[in-house]
Amino acid sequence: MRKRLLFLVSVLCGCLCLVLLAVAVTRAATASGVTTITLPPPNNAFKPGPNAALAQAKCVICHSADYVYTQPPLTKKQWTAEVTKMQKTYGAPLSDDDIAPLVEYLMSQNGKPD
C-alpha cells in the first residue's frame, strides 16, 4: 500500500516537473524589470543534395533553412536572383563562384523548370 502511494507520488512529481519545465519554456521569465525569453532551436539543417555543404556553410549564418523550404518551387532564374540578392543586398559572404553551385543545390531542393 505504501509502495503504491510512494509510486503515485513520484509519478505525480515527475508529471509536475515536466509541466513546469514546459511552462518555463513557453513563458517569459521576469525579474525586477528584466524579461527573458528562450527561443526554440532553429531549423538549420539543409537536406542532402549537390553542394549541400556549401549551402550549410553559407546560408545559415543569417537565417534558418526553412526560408528555403517554405518558398514555392522557383526556377533557376528565380533562385539565381535570390542568391544574388543575398550576396549583393544582404552582404552574405559569397564569392561570385559560389552562386552557381548554390543555385544548383536550391534547384535540387525546391526548383522547377522554366
Next chain:
Amino acid sequence: MSELPRIGRGAFLIGAAAASASIAAHAPAALAADSVDLPFENGSRPLIAYPQKRPLILLTSRPVQLETPFGVFNEGVMTPNDAFFVRWHLAGVPTTIDVNTFRINVHGLVDSARQLSVADLKTEFEPVEIAAVCQCSGNSRGFFSPRVPGGEWANGAMGNALWKGARLRDVLTKAGVKDGAVQVRVNGAETPVLSATPPFIKAIDIDLAMSPDVILAYSMNGADLPVLNGYPVRLVVPGYFATYWVKMLTNVEVIGEPDQNFWMKTAYRIPADPCGCQKPGETVKTVPINRLTVRSFVTNIRDGARVQAGKPLVVNGIAFDSGYGIEQVLFSNDGGQHWSPAALGKDYGPYSFRPWQARFTPHAGSYALASLAMNTIGQAQRLDNPVWNAGGYLRNIVETIRVSAA
C-alpha cells in the same frame, strides 16, 4: 481550391483548454507533431508554441515568423496576444529586455533631443487607446498566382488589438520639431547578424507622424506586449501596413530628406498605379507600400465544411479597411450571383476589425459563401482578377468558402 487545410488535433484546442494543450505540445520538440497544410504548394507548417504564445503556424524559425491559425479570428474581435502573428526581419532579436534601462532616442531636427524611458512615456504623455488592425504587408502572399517568393503566408499574418500608448505627435511636439522636417525615421533594437546587412529602418512622412492616431504603444489588449510582438514599446501606425509598426522601438529621428535606406528605397514598394498592379515581368514605377486595402473574411466556417440542411446557418465574419470606415458588407451564398447586405456589428473604431453577420437556411446542396466589403470612400474588394505585383502585396480579393448542406 481542392485542398483543405488539415489541422492536427492540437490546433482545435483553442481557449480555456489551450493552456494545458500548449504545455503538452511544447514539451521536448520530438513530441510537437501537430502540423497544418496551408492550401498552396509547400504549405506544410509545424504548429509550435513559442515563448508567450500558444501553438502557432511556424513559417520560419530564425528569424522567427509565426502565422495565426485562422480559427483564432472567430474567438473575438481582438486577437489574443498569445495568438498574435510574429514577423522579424533580422536574426538579432533581443531576448532579454530590461524595461528600466530601455530608452527611445528622440533626436534629429528637434529643439530638445531626449532619451525617453518607458516610464516617461507612461507618465509624461496622455495615454490614448486605439483599436487597430496590424497586417503584414505580405499577408496572403501564398495565394498569389503566379507565386511570388518571400514570406509565404496564408491569411493569418494579421491581428486586431487595442493598443495603448503615447501619441508620437505629443512626443515630437514636446521635443519641438524644427522647420524643414520631412520625415521621421524609426528603428528598433533588432540587429542584423552581419554588419554588411542593412539594418531594419523605416520612415514615415512628417504629416503622418503628426497624426493623432500614430502611437508609441506600450500596452496591447490591456497587457504588456509579448516580447515577440515588440515589448516594451512598438510604433503603431493605424491604417498602414505593419512594416511601419517598428518593434522594440529605440530610435525616433526627425530628418530633413526622405530616407533612402534599402528598406524604404528598394524593399516594400508597390506599383504606383491606383490598383497596385503589374504584370509578371513588367517593370513599373513604384512607391513605398502604405495604406491597407479593404478586406473581409468569414471566420466561423471553414472551407469544405458540412452544415445541416433545413437549419438556419449563422455566418460570422470580419471586415476592415485603412481607417475610412466600413460602409457595408454584402453577403452571397451562391458565389457572387446574388448579394444582400450583411448586418454590421459593433463599431470598435475605424481601424479595427468590424464584425458582421449573415444568416440563411440552406437546402441540401452546395453553397459558395462570399463577402464583399466597401468603405465610406467607395473602395471595395475585388470580385475577381486579384491584384498581382512582384512583391506579393495588397491582396484583397473576395474570399469564397464552400460548404455543403445535407
